[in-house]
Amino acid sequence: MxxxxxxxxxxxxxxxxxxxxxxxxxxxxxxxxxxPEMKTEMRSDPTVGEIARVALITFSDQARTVIPLCxxxxxxxxxxxxxxxxxxAAALRELRTAIDNGMRSLPxxxxxxxxxxxxxxxxxHMAREDWGPAxxxxxxxxxxxxxxIVAFGFGDANxxxxxRIATRFAFLAKDxxxxxxxxxxxxxxxxxxxxxxxxxxxxTQAEGLxxxxxxxxxxxxxxxxT
Amino acid sequence: xxxxDPPTEPPAPxxxxxxxxxxxxxxxPITASSIRPGDGRRACDIALDGTVAGRxxxxxxxxxxxxxxxxGTSRQDAYGFCLDQRGRxxxxxxxxxxxxPVSQLGARILCDEIMRIACEYDDDSPAAPAALIATxxxxxxxxxRDVYGLNPRDAGCVAxxxxxxxxxxxxxxxxxxxxxxxxxxxxxxxFDHHSDFVNLVDATIPEDAERATTVTMTSxxxxxxxxxxxxxxxxxxSERVRAWLMNQWATPTxxxxxxxxxxxxRQGSHDDRTAVVIWTPRGNSGTDM
Numbered sequence: 247m248x249x250x251x252x253x254x255x256x257x258x259x260x261x262x263x264x265x266x267x268x269x270x271x272x273x274x275x276x277x278x279x280x281x282p283e284m285k286t287e288m289r290s291d292p293t294v295g296e297i298a299r300v301a302l303i304t305f306s307d308q309a310r311t312v313i314p315l316c317x318x319x320x321x322x323x324x325x326x327x328x329x330x331x332x333x334x335a336a337a338l339r340e341l342r343t344a345i346d347n348g349m350r351s352l353p354x355x356x357x358x359x360x361x362x363x364x365x366x367x368x369x370x371h372m373a374r375e376d377w378g379p380a381x382x383x384x385x386x387x388x389x390x391x392x393x394x395i396v397a398f399g400f401g402d403a404n405x406x407x408x409x410r411i412a413t414r415f416a417f418l419a420k421d422x423x424x425x426x427x428x429x430x431x432x433x434x435x436x437x438x439x440x441x442x443x444x445x446x447x448x449x450t451q452a453e454g455l456x457x458x459x460x461x462x463x464x465x466x467x468x469x470x471x472t
Numbered sequence: 473x474x475x476x477d478p479p480t481e482p483p484a485p486x487x488x489x490x491x492x493x494x495x496x497x498x499x500x501p502i503t504a505s506s507i508r509p510g511d512g513r514r515a516c517d518i519a520l521d522g523t524v525a526g527r528x529x530x531x532x533x534x535x536x537x538x539x540x541x542x543x544g545t546s547r548q549d550a551y552g553f554c555l556d557q558r559g560r561x562x563x564x565x566x567x568x569x570x571x572x573p574v575s576q577l578g579a580r581i582l583c584d585e586i587m588r589i590a591c592e593y594d595d596d597s598p599a600a601p602a603a604l605i606a607t608x609x610x611x612x613x614x615x616x617r618d619v620y621g622l623n624p625r626d627a628g629c630v631a632x633x634x635x636x637x638x639x640x641x642x643x644x645x646x647x648x649x650x651x652x653x654x655x656x657x658x659x660x661x662x663f664d665h666h667s668d669f670v671n672l673v674d675a676t677i678p679e680d681a682e683r684a685t686t687v688t689m690t691s692x693x694x695x696x697x698x699x700x701x702x703x704x705x706x707x708x709x710s711e712r713v714r715a716w717l718m719n720q721w722a723t724p725t726x727x728x729x730x731x732x733x734x735x736x737x738r739q740g741s742h743d744d745r746t747a748v749v750i751w752t753p754r755g756n757s758g759t760d761m
Contacts, residue, residue: 253709255705292503293539293542296499296500296739317498355709357708441543
């Protein structure tokens with residue numbers, strides 16, 4: 247019997263990573279070290295690797311989908327360079343496009359978890375355009391693929407902005423060293439993928455999303471109602 | 473007695489029994505299972521049954537999922553079956569909610585309470601499954617709070633109950649456990665299934681124990697399986713799992729054979745798997761929502 251008669255459960259995860267100039271040095275190096283580790287995790291833990299499908303979106307003045315939704319274990323991981331300013335509108339527009347494209351690329355009828363987007367930034371929106379409409383578009387309750395958004399901030403990130411972006415969880419990293427902050431964020435992200443892959447189906451608990459961001463490293467921020 | 477020294481080398485791989493169960497999709501290597509320190513409410517990894525219950529043959533298996541063996545947490549599914557005072561069969565299958573810390577306890581107590589109430593039933597009509605869930609749900613919350621000193625919400629679960637009278641079968645559920653009939657080489661799900669996302673359920677016990685959905689059918693020749701969602705998802709989405717189970721459950725099984733039927737390995741299938749299968753003695757079926 248052909249494998250095409252099989253529909254495998256998928257947990258779609260979208261990483262939205264700030265690569266603006268302020269990420270230069272330790273923070274971007276920490277991101278670039280963490281992505282291969284995430285790939286290793288996909289290979290070594292079947293409860294993560296068999297379910298999680300990951301897309302990587304980077305943003306600065308512009309945004310782009312660096313890795314479309316895929317099995318990270320088999321995808322080449324590029325080295326991310328730092329770029330220019332910070333445009334949240336571009337990031338959120340690209341997120342919506344990546345989710346639409348990624349979800350439509352799955353075989354029809356594929357059982358899926360609600361998509362989750364992890365938004366990482368060390369700064370504030372710097373572009374002239376208003377990023378409110380793009381945020382509204384990605385948080386649209388009528389959108390079939392509306393993701394849960396988890397926002398992680400570090401460096402000069404603004405807590406109120408993170409609360410606005412997040413649908414469920416927002417965190418500010420505590421460590422003074424930005425590179426260490428990024429490292430802890432990526433660790434929390436990997437732990438959260440694992441626990442959400444296996445600890446789900448509770449309608450009262452974040453619609454299946456289970457975050458593991460230890461309080462010694464993160465200050466949780468209450469998200470605003472979306 | 474002092475603390476034991478930690479082992480310096482990992483233990484040798486455990487011996488296992490051979491299986492002919494299929495491996496489906498891009499599966500990745502499984503790491504050895506372990507348990508977490510301080511977990512005094514752990515359920516056993518496997519429960520098996522294969523027996524005659526009144527007019528029916530019943531076989532059941534509940535297998536811990538990979539998600540639990542990898543993280544060292546407990547199987548959260550439970551099941552029970554019994555005959556009432558007039559020999560009518562009752563079956564309960566419960567699934568503890570993954571994110572609640574002692575849900576395996578709630579699932580176990582709920583099944584035990586349903587069986588305790590049902591086995592004493594001696595009326596002309598069988599006990600209604602929805603009423604069994606509602607009453608047992610209240611008892612489960614009370615026992616969890618008063619006997620174990622725990623918040624009943626921390627023991628939350630979902631469940632399905634079936635009663636098998638001489639002329640009519642009735643099923644009620646809260647949450648996403650479900651029932652299938654096996655007839656003419658196909659699985660037919662008795663409850664509606666439509667969910668956009670796999671990690672959402674719409675009702676839980678004890679909060680929604682009074683809100684069970686009920687399905688009835690006339691007594692049937694077909695095989696009936698009450699299952700948790702870990703297995704239901706595979707039955708819905710895998711032709712190879714359906715073919716395997718159809719073959720495995722074609723005739724009544726022993727306890728070990730029932731366990732073997734759930735030993736398949738499938739990409740992304742990591743939840744506990746529980747099924748109680750009933751081979752019914754006679755009649756043709758029709759469902760009635």
